[in-house]
Amino acid sequence: MPRLSEVIAALDALWPPERAESWDAVGTVCGDPDAEVGRVLFAVDPVQEIADEAIALGADLLVTHHPLYLRGTTTVAAGHFKGRVVHDLIKHDVALHVAHTNADTADPGVSDALAGALDLRVTGPLVPENNLGRICELDHPETLAEFAARAAKRLPATAQGIRVAGDPDMILRRVAVSGGSGDSLFDAVRAAGVDAFLTADLRHHPVSEATQRATRSAGPLGLVDAAHWATEWPWCEQAAAQLDEISDRHGWDLRVHVSKTVTDPWSFHHTSPGAPN
Template sequence: MPAQPSLPDVIAALDALWPRERAEQWDAVGAVCGDVANPEARVTRVLFAVDPVQEIADEAVRLGAELLVTHHPLYLRGTTTVAADTFKGRVVHTLVKNGVALLAAHTNADTADPGVSDALAGALGVRVVGPLVPDTTDPAGRRGLGRICELDRPLPLAEFAELAAARLPVTAQGIRAAGDRDRLIRTVAVCGGSGDGLFDAVRAAGVDAYLTADLRHHPASEAREHSPLALVDAAHFATEWPWCEQAAAQLDALADRKGWDLRTYVSRTVTDPWTAHAASVASPTSPASSTSPVHDHTPGAPN
């Protein structure tokens, strides 16, 4: 008969999926709050989400979860208070008062096998060939940052951007694309989260397009000037939310193997900070736009 696992056992299992020592030195991963050393603390429900914000903490409480796993850390930088008159303090108080532990898996999940970019590639329906920036400590050559992928069939850039808009969670930003709308895309590099620091690796990979989030003007402009590389820019939240489903499935598989009576849930709450989008309209006092929007979305739940 399935048994309810302890909180330390579940956290140990998740740490094995995304070892904390593989996180970047600046990162803040692992347990944030909860009775994580108590073997009597039991887990029956686990909620996965991108952001440890109040709305997600309240959702975990309503669900009756004993563990909340988020991709983004609550305290990425140092703090001197967890007082409830700060928003992060309120999150901690809400979770502790209701017996919910919090675990963050950030850059250790980014480079894992499978990792955040594998989930992004899966959501897009593209085939992973290998990591964009390989982890030199992985003899199998599967871990690393970002992924190099192939499409099943070539698509014009505009159509590939439409595909991304249809398959990724709906956000106010939608999808932006840079490049010849008719250029055929056969290979693409993807990186969940902010990826404009990887342009050297993307150029070295020789792919047709690069899909990531948070592309800034100057790095994007320089990347376009250096090569015919097409760029596809999605919302940060949208590129990382697919990992929640992948992570939940990984824990489900572990629970089955270990005989645990455990249920996993994925939050469909959109925690992207942007809530509205207005398409630019040419006016007599502004330069006329030479391109038209590829796609526009209004806020809503992940597809």
């Protein structure tokens, strides 16, 4: 079996840590570089449910997309829920490694996995300077309502479901997608001239402005807002397949798994009486 340091080196080649944003916290959180790795679990969030799953699975390495300590810490005391995750993982010899914004800008990266889950053909990056987001073409024109239904069917189910802004009957041919929070990318979306944008965590004011800025040269923009977790979970399957290929090439015989535990923090919602469908 490979050592943890060897597996981490392979992961860093896929998602170079130097490509992470300056504010990000990527890399190995805990783990002995000399420990042997035979089983790996991929997940979006390093929360207690995922730590428990990794331990029950007998994983030697847990790889998550979201950092455990994004803003740093001065303690890993088990009295805090994040410290408890660290304690439990170390106690059971499970290493934790994070690939966040360095996975967003990779090729293939988080948005490629999202486009693949939606069965879209990628034609290029949405933001070429940092390879963020993807511009895609539909296999045939469809309405905004049909595209939203596609997202609802193909992305993991969450309490939020899919929110849509725009005329449900507008015809889409080209769309942009970005895994995770994407409302900072509206300038790039407009410049790309796409018909719709699918992402997560869209806020009221950016959405209101985006839907009101239609001009003669730029028509109305359809917006599709999915749960943050749901837009990033497809990356776990893509990443697991990449590590499987590396394992086969090196003869490591790793057992690679993807968590299907829904860690989206929203648990349910009620539709207001008389609300638009």
